[in-house]
Amino acid sequence: MTDTDLKKPVTTNGESGRPESGEHAADQMLVSLGYAPEMQRNRSTLQVAFMSFVLAAIPYGLATTMYYPLVGGGPVNIIWGWVAVSLIIICVAASLGEITSVYPTAGGVYYQTFMLASPEWRRLAAWTCGWLYVVGNVTITLAVNFGTTLFLVGCINVFETADGEGVLAGEPYQVFLIFLGLTLLCNAISSLGNKWLPILDTFAIFWTFAGVLALMVCVLAIAKNGRHDAKWVFGHFEANSGWTPGWSFVVGLLHAAYATSSTGMIISMCEEVQAPATQVPKAMVLTVCLNTIAGLMFMIPLVFVLPDIQDLILLAQPVPTIVKSAVGNSGGAFGLLIPLLVLAMICGIGCTTATSRCIYAFARDGAIPGSKWWKVIDHRLDDVPLNAMMLSMVVQIILGAIYFGSSAAFNAFSGVGVIALTASYAMPIIVSMLNGRRVVSTASFYLGSFGWFCNIVATAWSLLAIPLFCMPSTVPVVDPTTMNYASVVFVGFVAISAGWYVAWGRKNYVGPPK
Template sequence: MSTETPGQYRKTTTASSHAKGEHYVEGSPGPASADADVLLGVLGYQAELARSRSTWQVAFMSFVLASVPYGLSLTLYYPLIGGGPVSIIWGWLAVGMIMTCVAISLGEITSVFPAAGGVYYQTFMVSPPRYRTVAAWICGWANTMGVITITLSVNFGSAQFFVACINIFGEDGNPVWPAETYEVFLLFLAITFLCNTISSLGNRWLPILDTFAVFWTFTGLAAIIICSLALAKNGRNSAKYVFTEFQTNSGWIPGWSFFIGLLHGAYVTSATGMIIAMCEEVKQPAIQVPKAMVLTVILNVACGLLFLIPLVFVLPPIEDVVAQSSPVPYILRMAIGNQGGAFAVTIPLLVLALLCGTACTTAASRTVWSFARDGAIPGSRWWRKINRRLEVPFNAMMFSMVIQCVLGIIVFGSTAAFNAFSGVGVIFLTISYTTPIFVSLVTGRRTLKRAHYNLGPVGVACNIIAICWCLLITPIYCMPSYLPTTADTMNYASVVFIGGVTVSAIWYFVWGRHSYRGPPVGVEEANVRRDSLVEAK
């Protein structure tokens, strides 16, 4: 592990590559790993992680981070109360189109600055010198807290979803496992430990696991579609109902209620930019990661429609569905008409829950590690170490896991804990994604002149849409989703959000404003180094 202090340039170990003339040239094929490591040196870092992922493998991991059928199952409550079928189908499609714009915007910037620091590093590099360190600090903390809390929400949601699937075997609303709060919490801890174990001990096999997850997803999706539509014990709704029925059950006015329904898609697609944290384990990150982000969002949208449309065709009365602890197991039970059969088709979703938790754990550990190596987190000297035997930032992974477990204790104070975790995760991630996009746009997108992907006017339009999305979704996720609001149904995302902001602000005034200098190389120096490499080629 490098012992240089933050702000110093870390020399890369690619001297042999230089001697052979294997320099990085934008757009050139070249020896993938050598070129990527040289570029990483240009950006100021030493290559410490093995580049073991191809374009398809990084795309598969990006797909697993969203785990669309599982993610949509966790949050189907929002569009059910927000607008019914219209909100479920058209709301998902609208969010998918918006997140495609976000992915395109991030992809353009990532093709210039493909580092594990992701949006944090990118914000520093695209910002004017005067505001660089503050902007990077804000974005870095938002991104770090976002990946930790979204991973927490995935694993906590898995615990709740598992209980709901077991209770498919209940009769007349009487659950077979009326899980107490402490039981849900213990199940959450077990799932969290399992995901961390798989991510840390099985790192070299994770690309294979991600590939398996893609085929597993579509196999399970086929089983759900065929069984629910073919049996449809509760009858089938008309196409007019599926695509045009709009009914609100949230207590809000119709327009705002529809926006509440968008939280469904916002949660599932919030992982879009998390794949950037894997840039230093990808063979050609400047090319592969942007492709993976955009293509995966498009695939997720299609996969989501394949999942949601059949569910709405067999949807029971909405007032009955929203009364359940988890909508999807109830919908499947009513459609299939058999407890064992309904539970069987939830098994693919349960497996996806663990795969999604493992992928989120992996991305979160890289995010914490990359932020810590620039000294921005208390105790950074521990969290920035790489475990050479496991080839993972093990300390950063354990740090992230401990924070998740501590935050999970919130469940003992509120049954709406999942809403708080998922809400604050989406808020933080959305803000972190938007920060480099906004700064790049207001500074004339000047750094994109060196980009592999620069879509010009189309890119500008995508930037504007991404910024508007942040301005819309942030206040929505802070508002209660249902009126009238009680202590149990209150949205506590804003409370957790304020807590996270307070921690980062205190650390900034205690240490950051005097010692933090950002990534170890500025944009001007990086450009000079990049140009010298191109000329040498």
């Protein structure tokens, strides 16, 4: 296939050369990419941006992983680590946006990798990218729901018994049952309320900023135990991980990387968007910018009232304790944490929705065992890939059982999600660079020479993130309870992918329609 064949242009409007608007043009574009439209295009530009915001769920995503920067470097890691990773993720979003504006399908980076790669190795490249994308979507959704569970336990435990213990023991069976309930609820809402989800996403963004403003004002105004000065907030570095200071800071970036890892998940919603070639790329980039601001609004006030870091790093979920310390009473702290809990639920619903589309898109090209079941669209439920959603849910529940063996399970889920998604995002970007970025030069969302810079930054970040987030957060003592199982889960999924390719894919998988 020639470069000309690879350049599947968007449908244009007459002689103007501009993309057509409206659902009809988007459906025509999808047909030109080889797929029949099966889903309702019920999301506007703002609704796409709002869903992208919900997938990242700032500040919730930062709240549940605050342990990592506290161990890694304290205030410097919390604030400047967030700024650094956000700038990097803007480059990732912009790079993916260029490619998505040429190939806007639910297959996302998987489809893009296939179309951009050379004919002799495109099947293997797409297979690898597709499995990374699916694994990343599933495990990040799992990490969100599991993180919500642990965060909920931490929020409940701002209330204490007479002995000073939290009112909820947080035994493994209790944690698993709460996780199970949250997972079932997210799947029920996502499958039964599909047409209402854009409204829920719109509500989430206003709810989030209202909650963050309330938290900022109350925490800073009350500050029962006093406030740190600005020099300490923006300049204090305290490595408690056992790693050398520089590397400790880098390991602490899992906090920011986890919160931004969902950047490319919104691509899987392209077939439910009215003008995906322009809406989705803009939504990805603008949402990262919005998230950066929201994250700073959330974290800076908390750092000003931060209790002793040595006490906080003993907790799985430090944020509830930070808020309680600042406001001085359990009821007030819990009230301020409610917006984060609601956002956490909405984030779980959004991730569940995006993941089901990702699995559906990969299955319709025959790449998942039992694809004939997972590629089915349930038209009774407003065109939802229900079977794909149920597959994802079952896998998440099975993996959630790891918590019975190790309390470090959440670390594994979030770590492998970041690794898999980051690697899958990098593949089409790298292939595009190897092709001299010729295909994206036709894109409606084209960055010109700045695109090279964004592509290089995105690739370098991927090469760092993959080994980085397989490492334990603390050394030198690593035991079964503190081990980072991300590498184990990641290798397990890679083995399944490779085994299925050898057993079936090598002879039968042909990839997306060309």
